[in-house]
Amino acid sequence: MARLHAGNRIVAVSVLLFASFMDLLDNTIVNVALPAIEQELGASPAQLEWLVSGYLLAFAALLVTGGRLGDILGRRLVFIVGVVGFTAASMLAGLATSGDALVSLRVVQGAFAGVMVPQVLSIIQALFQPRERAAVYGIAGAVTGLAAVAGPLVGGALITSDAFGIGWRSIFLINVPIGILLLVGALLFIPETRSEQAPRLDVLGVVLAMSGVLALVYPLVEGRQLDWPWWMFALMALSPILLALFVWHQCRRAAASRAPLLPMSLFRDRGFSAGLVVQLAFQAGVASYFLILTIYLQSGLGYTAWDAGLSILPFSLGAILGSGVSVPLTAKFGKLLVLAGSILQGAGVAWSIAVVSDRGDALTISDFILPLGLAGIGLGLLVVPLLDVALATVPVDNAGSASGALSTFQQVGAGLGVAVVGVVFFGIIGTSFDSATMRDAFLTAAWVAVTAAAIAAVASLLLPSIAAVRTRAALQVHDAPDQQEPLKGMTS
Numbered sequence: 001m002a003r004l005h006a007g008n009r010i011v012a013v014s015v016l017l018f019a020s021f022m023d024l025l026d027n028t029i030v031n032v033a034l035p036a037i038e039q040e041l042g043a044s045p046a047q048l049e050w051l052v053s054g055y056l057l058a059f060a061a062l063l064v065t066g067g068r069l070g071d072i073l074g075r076r077l078v079f080i081v082g083v084v085g086f087t088a089a090s091m092l093a094g095l096a097t098s099g100d101a102l103v104s105l106r107v108v109q110g111a112f113a114g115v116m117v118p119q120v121l122s123i124i125q126a127l128f129q130p131r132e133r134a135a136v137y138g139i140a141g142a143v144t145g146l147a148a149v150a151g152p153l154v155g156g157a158l159i160t161s162d163a164f165g166i167g168w169r170s171i172f173l174i175n176v177p178i179g180i181l182l183l184v185g186a187l188l189f190i191p192e193t194r195s196e197q198a199p200r201l202d203v204l205g206v207v208l209a210m211s212g213v214l215a216l217v218y219p220l221v222e223g224r225q226l227d228w229p230w231w232m233f234a235l236m237a238l239s240p241i242l243l244a245l246f247v248w249h250q251c252r253r254a255a256a257s258r259a260p261l262l263p264m265s266l267f268r269d270r271g272f273s274a275g276l277v278v279q280l281a282f283q284a285g286v287a288s289y290f291l292i293l294t295i296y297l298q299s300g301l302g303y304t305a306w307d308a309g310l311s312i313l314p315f316s317l318g319a320i321l322g323s324g325v326s327v328p329l330t331a332k333f334g335k336l337l338v339l340a341g342s343i344l345q346g347a348g349v350a351w352s353i354a355v356v357s358d359r360g361d362a363l364t365i366s367d368f369i370l371p372l373g374l375a376g377i378g379l380g381l382l383v384v385p386l387l388d389v390a391l392a393t394v395p396v397d398n399a400g401s402a403s404g405a406l407s408t409f410q411q412v413g414a415g416l417g418v419a420v421v422g423v424v425f426f427g428i429i430g431t432s433f434d435s436a437t438m439r440d441a442f443l444t445a446a447w448v449a450v451t452a453a454a455i456a457a458v459a460s461l462l463l464p465s466i467a468a469v470r471t472r473a474a475l476q477v478h479d480a481p482d483q484q485e486p487l488k489g490m491t492s
Helices: 006-029 031-041 045-073 075-094 099-116 118-127 130-160 167-173 175-189 203-222 230-255 264-268 270-300 305-333 335-362 365-390 396-429 435-445 447-460 466-482
Strands: none
Touching: 006 031, 006 045, 006 075, 006 099, 006 118, 006 130, 006 175, 031 045, 031 099, 031 130, 031 167, 031 270, 031 305, 045 075, 045 099, 045 118, 045 203, 045 270, 045 396, 075 099, 075 118, 075 167, 075 175, 099 118, 118 130, 130 167, 130 305, 167 175, 203 230, 203 396, 230 264, 264 270, 264 396, 270 305, 270 335, 270 365, 270 396, 270 435, 270 447, 305 335, 305 365, 305 466, 335 365, 335 435, 335 447, 335 466, 365 396, 365 466, 396 435, 396 447, 435 447
């Protein structure tokens, strides 16, 4: 074992956080590129949905498995594989000549992101002692906020300026030089670490879980275009059966003392189960809303990609503000912050619906400042405390699995939201892309996001009590010095 020099640790964590930034950027940057992709490649509405949800669902499918692979094979090795795969997929996506090819490469991108991203926090935990991690996690939160702001703006700037003369392709090809730099940094500065007691992979669990989700999402995305054949409804009926098989398989693994992908015992905890519902619902609302908003602004009102990015900016800035406010208040207000965040997020989206309806074709960027700023503040108030609140009554031994479940539900919720809103939005548009029809489609479909926020608000009432959150926070502070030293399992 070797202890890293402080300077090398800073470089190592910079590499890790920049990789996380690249993933988050790709999560948001593609929305403003959808109209340009549709125009050049002739992509269908279903393909536009898959460009967003395919990435999210592939990421969710590999998230837990990617973390386990790092524990078994070595976190630096798996991180490097993720970076190389993500960079290669980005390069090929930038060269794609059809909608089908681009969708496939977005799925590959998401899968390699699911391999890469779990290593970030795992390596940080190995590099830093418990008392040092709070500062690093704070920086990681700032990176998340920066990515939320940068995604639509960077995408809008690249597309509107026709950077390098390649249009929307630049949003993917820009990852190539960044990926090369990350690869060099990882090879030079990130040490190899692995778990001394890594659980075995549950491949069957992953297949059953994601098959169950896809059996629901695929008909929602493709059904309208294929005129809803009978087998689409058969697939949707198969979804709960596959998910039930997943639950049965997880119970069998737990009974045999083999680590399940998702311990079913967690669902006996009402507060944690409520946290999963909140996570699923609010992510579905956010992802679905910004998909239809960017398409409406560009295809319906003729906004440039840059203008569309500027319209979304108040939401990102509001989210940063809300996050900053909620950090010191989590232990004091607990689930009340999550409730307030859900209400403000839903109110902000509802306000934006009223603004779009009232302003019509005269809608301007400044019209979104207050409603989207309010919705963004709501998101910040909700997302920051949710993890601590949802895990407040979860046994410490299951905290890792519970955290992984919340992250997975985050991606699945976003994918489901995109699928559901697509049924409404593109169903109303049909083949008519005039501004009035697209406005009607937006005004109707945006209520999906409001409904999702309302579901999150109701579920937040069932989260663990404020007293439980305070007790958990006090225990974490008390137990921190007894946690393992950093760099355990590290090889030089």
